Amino acid sequence: xxxLILASAIAALVANSATAxxxxxxxGLTFKVKGDWQIQLRDNGDANEDLEVEYDDLEIxxxxxxxxxxxxxxFGQLDFGFKDAAQDANTTDGSKIEEAYIxxxxxxxxxxxxxxxxxxxEFGVEAAYEELxxxxxxxxxEKNEDAGDDVIRVDAEFxxxxxAFSHELEAEGSTDDSDFQATDLYVGADFGPLSVAAAYxxxxxxxxxxEDDTWGLSASYDAGIATIAAxxxxxxxxxxxxxxxxxxxxxxxxxxxxKVAVGxxxxxQDGSGDxxxxxxxxxxxxxxxxxxxxFAEISDADGQDESNVLxxxxxxx
Numbered sequence: 001x002x003x004l005i006l007a008s009a010i011a012a013l014v015a016n017s018a019t020a021x022x023x024x025x026x027x028g029l030t031f032k033v034k035g036d037w038q039i040q041l042r043d044n045g046d047a048n049e050d051l052e053v054e055y056d057d058l059e060i061x062x063x064x065x066x067x068x069x070x071x072x073x074x075f076g077q078l079d080f081g082f083k084d085a086a087q088d089a090n091t092t093d094g095s096k097i098e099e100a101y102i103x104x105x106x107x108x109x110x111x112x113x114x115x116x117x118x119x120x121x122e123f124g125v126e127a128a129y130e131e132l133x134x135x136x137x138x139x140x141x142e143k144n145e146d147a148g149d150d151v152i153r154v155d156a157e158f159x160x161x162x163x164a165f166s167h168e169l170e171a172e173g174s175t176d177d178s179d180f181q182a183t184d185l186y187v188g189a190d191f192g193p194l195s196v197a198a199a200y201x202x203x204x205x206x207x208x209x210x211e212d213d214t215w216g217l218s219a220s221y222d223a224g225i226a227t228i229a230a231x232x233x234x235x236x237x238x239x240x241x242x243x244x245x246x247x248x249x250x251x252x253x254x255x256x257x258x259k260v261a262v263g264x265x266x267x268x269q270d271g272s273g274d275x276x277x278x279x280x281x282x283x284x285x286x287x288x289x290x291x292x293x294x295f296a297e298i299s300d301a302d303g304q305d306e307s308n309v310l311x312x313x314x315x316x317x
Contacts, residue, residue, distance in 0.1 A: 021317075028067035035060055040295075040312025045133055045304035056130070056312070058082040059098060075112075076102040101151070108157040116153060119164035119184035121146040123199035123216050125229035126247045127261040129295060130310060132277035134303015135267045139245050140214050140233035144203055145182055162188040170206060180205050193222040199233075211238045226252035243269040259283045265301070277301030291316040 024031040038057040043050070059081050066074040079098040101114025120141035137143040148168035156163045163186070170181040181204050188197035201214040216233030227250070234244040244267070251261040260282050268274040279299035286292045296311040 030065045030067075032063045032065075033060065034063070035317045036314070037316075038312060038314040040129075040310045042130070042310035042312075043306075043308065044130075044310075045300070045306050045308035048305075054310070054312075055083040055086040057314070058086055061099075071106055073105045074102070075105060075110075077112075077114075077116075101153075110155045112153050112155075114151065115147075115149045116151050116166075117147045118145065118151065118168060118182060118201070119153060119166040119186040120182075120199050120201045120214070120216075122162075122164055122186045122188065123197060123218060123231070123233065124247065125218050125220055125231045125249050126265070127229075127249045127251060127263055127281070128279045128299060129281055129297045129312075130299070130308065132265060132279065132299055132301040132303070133308070134277075134301055135269070135275050136265050136277050136301055136303065137245060137267075139216060139231060139247065140235040140243065141184075141199060141201060141216065143243075143245065144201065144212055144214055144235060145180055148180075148182065160190045162186075179207060193224075195220040197231075212236065226250055241270050243267075254282075257285050257287055259285075275302040277303075 022030055022032050036057045036059045038055075040054050040056060041051060042054045044052075044054075059079055061079040062077070064076045068074055078100050081096045081098045084096055097115065099114070099116045101112045101116050103110055103112030105111075118141075123141050124139040126138045131137055145168070148166075150169040151166055152169070153164065153166040164184075165186075166182075166184045168180065168182045182201055184199065184201045186197065186199045188195065197216075197218045199214075199216045201212075203212045203214065204210070212235050214233060214235040216231060218229065218231035220227060220229035229247075229249045229251075231247045232244065234242060236242045246266040246268075247263060248265075249261060249263040251259060254260050260280070262280045263278065265277045265279075266274060267276075277300060279297060281295060281297035283293055283295045293314045293316075294312075295314065298307055298309050300307045
């Protein structure tokens with residue numbers, strides 16, 4: 001009977017994209033479904049490509065939590081992404097598993113195992129809807145490796161400090177060999193209007209045994225009328241070649257429902273010069289439903305033929 005009720009609830013949710021919610025809850029079990037759908041019109045700055053409809057996020061996220069008593073919880077997450085299938089009508093892959101993990105949580109500390117983002121993915125202040133072209137990226141953790149299939153991760157939440165540690169296993173000899181192994185550490189702290197963070201990653205590519213060490217520092221300050229943020233991340237390979245990305249971001253509310261952000265990015269590599277880029281975007285959330293948002297962005301970078309322009313809509317539940 002419970003399975004029938006659960007199936008009916010899921011069918012109702014798919015048929016009617018209402019605000020999201022707890023789908024099932026009984027005897028210590030909670031099942032929730034969330035979604036993130038973003039579709040936009042975009043001219044991506046390539047002179048050889050025309051305006052197109054782009055699917056940035058089409059995700060369905062499923063989470064299950066069991067209350068085991070004594071402040072102990074067991075949890076699992078299974079997220080599906082459909083943007084590749086929507087972008088390419090000829091693809092035979094209807095969906096992609098974005099995350100799949102299980103874990104235990106107690107007293108603010110969670111341990112999980114499976115397919116997920118690495119701890120270094122928590123780093124960064126970049127606020128663009130789409131990454132700039134050329135060598136630019138969100139940060140050096142994103143540019144190297146920020147997710148894995150064989151991850152063990154620990155997250156700890158304290159009063160004003162967040163700590164995350166992850167390790168991507170080498171998985172040598174298994175049928176799903178990881179092509180890299182990495183160890184990440186992230187620490188973030190909030191001091192009223194000031195937030196600071198630091199991250200570190202050691203990465204080894206299994207095929208070539210190439211090693212990279214990456215570190216980053218970030219800070220964000222809420223001045224009331226605007227929030228100013230900056231980050232710097234740097235990676236050094238086994239040949240001592242250093243590559244770095246710098247972000248500067250300013251955001252403010254033009255109205256209760258409207259937010260504006262402007263940002264600058266710089267990429268620099270030893271012996272290869274640097275690249276610069278900028279972006280500006282505006283976001284509008286409907287007063288009656290804050291999970292429904294309209295947005296627009298313009299950006300330009302050294303690696304683009306022309307300015308990148310996009311406008312779209314996002315629905316979360």
